Amino acid sequence: MMSVKELFDDYHLSWLDNSGDESDIVLSSRIRLARNFRQIPFPNRADFSQLAEVREMATSVLGEVETAAGEAFDQVSLEQLTDPEKKVLIEKHLISQNLIRNPQYRSVFVSQSRHCSIMVNEEDHLRIQCMVSGFNLETPYAMASKLDDVIESKLDIAFDEKMGYLTSCPTNLGTGLRASVMLHLPGLVFTRNIGGIINVSPQLGLAVRGLYGEGTDVIGNIFQISNQLTLGFTETGLIENLTSAVREIIAHERRARKALQLYTKERLEDEVWRAFGILKYARFLSDTEVLALASKVRLGIDMQLIDEAAPECFNELLVASQTNYLQNMAGNENLSNNEVDRKRAEIVRCILSGKSAREE
């Protein structure tokens, strides 16, 4: 496990590093493919020997997957992780809540660049996901397809001529594809226009979720938007649909920011600087407060109202301010809320001052 310590300790994520197109609004773009092996029950109905078989099959093709990806993957068996470690991987969006519910025979293969991860025995046998920073669904789709192609060339994947890829949950049937983008929409929130976006999304076949996906609260004005349907469309059709919807949302967000600039610039400037002052000096910070304040500071940076912080601080705080990350770094999963809030305030000061937490 020594080689993957950085997987839990580093709050920098290459797919969330403020690079790429429209990265002042689109934090990251992600493609996920659901795949299952033919003749083996879906994980929720498979017994341990069948789950073990799935993991062996997945592991058997990892060499080819690495060659296709052009980089090595860390193999992480969920059974071997501590509780905070598992949760850090969720906080880093590398695995899902679902994967840790029953850790036995569950694994995740994470590429060393952290752009790709393959979950084994999640809801489906394989969940291939690729992520990049900024607004760009083509690259992660090409990456995920390449990994999928090499897996399908070696192993027998459940595919029906009429239905497409078979999946555990009917919402994934067909392409097994979920495309999603993580958006920072403070302009729409502060101008109270976000409701329109959320209400119209289902009609466009899109789902809007909070920072950690389905059923999670919106914090830090961060929204995840993804396609709801997977059946009856081609992969590129789904991606194009999401892409054009996101382009619209970006335009709305830019208009909202322009309106803020025109009508409430001074008050916004005050709020942004106050948020910065609190983040910089507070001794205790909750997770929701950090992201609410950091969202304002990030908006202030994007609108050139403030220059004392780097824009990528916001992206780093998305990982570094999370409770399990902090508990894991402290080596103590029983840290009190108070202690976590204090550690959080410490790392926030570190990140805002541009120092690496590990150098401290």
Added chain:
Amino acid sequence: MMSVKELFDDYHLSWLDNSGDESDIVLSSRIRLARNFRQIPFPNRADFSQLAEVREMATSVLGEVETAAGEAFDQVSLEQLTDPEKKVLIEKHLISQNLIRNPQYRSVFVSQSRHCSIMVNEEDHLRIQCMVSGFNLETPYAMASKLDDVIESKLDIAFDEKMGYLTSCPTNLGTGLRASVMLHLPGLVFTRNIGGIINVSPQLGLAVRGLYGEGTDVIGNIFQISNQLTLGFTETGLIENLTSAVREIIAHERRARKALQLYTKERLEDEVWRAFGILKYARFLSDTEVLALASKVRLGIDMQLIDEAAPECFNELLVASQTNYLQNMAGNENLSNNEVDRKRAEIVRCILSGKSAREE
């Protein structure tokens, strides 16, 4: 008027410069003597020629007063001041509200060190006041007495063998003396023990008031405590009574701060640093917000929880954050609240960073 521009522009006050005894709690000590000339009606019943006569008499002894004080006095005629200038003198505690109500034939003589001021034709013909930084009523009493002695040696002051000094308002009859101290009591406020002090004061013959005297709100956890009675006691008796009450209050405040240190140090530290962060970065600040935040920061400095600001910043902000001071500095008495709040935030940043506002 050129020579007294500094009277309005400078937010440093020698009697409020954080020097002297117990200056972490007692901001300043003040003695005021009320005196009237025999045979001339009190100012509120005097006609213009009588008021003019009073001012002439007062002016005629100014040379002797200066010799006694060992320093020159600026003669400021209220008629010649702009509205903001008059109000700045109130904000600096050099004159009273009462003096500016009818400015005709009203004057104030202010010593160049600003430790002494003599109001002419306020409620009484003469109001001699002397102020020093910290807890020390003896020095200003000695100063005021010296000025009074030289005036009484030259002019005929209304004094009755039985009643003592005659004054316009019966509450000043007798000694004509009011002794007062300005206290910073955040410990008693935050531990909710201030009520006890306020409730017991009248029984001790003391009045508790806000930053600007009678009928003003408490802001910045600053309280003025003074003797209520002037008749039936000697001057030294009144001063001793106030001194011993203030010693008690200081002890209570120190106990309250110790309790905060023991029981809520961490949370207090967080509050203190947040207050500092907001003061340092906010773009708009109201007067009450500045003093509430500055009070926390000052407490933090006194309790050694924070070291990024100098203690005297608090004293300076008491003058520099006042609305009329800011309007006068801007040369515009019609500045909107918004503009004043912005100027206030600017000067707060200046003072916290240790720069002189006039150097900017």
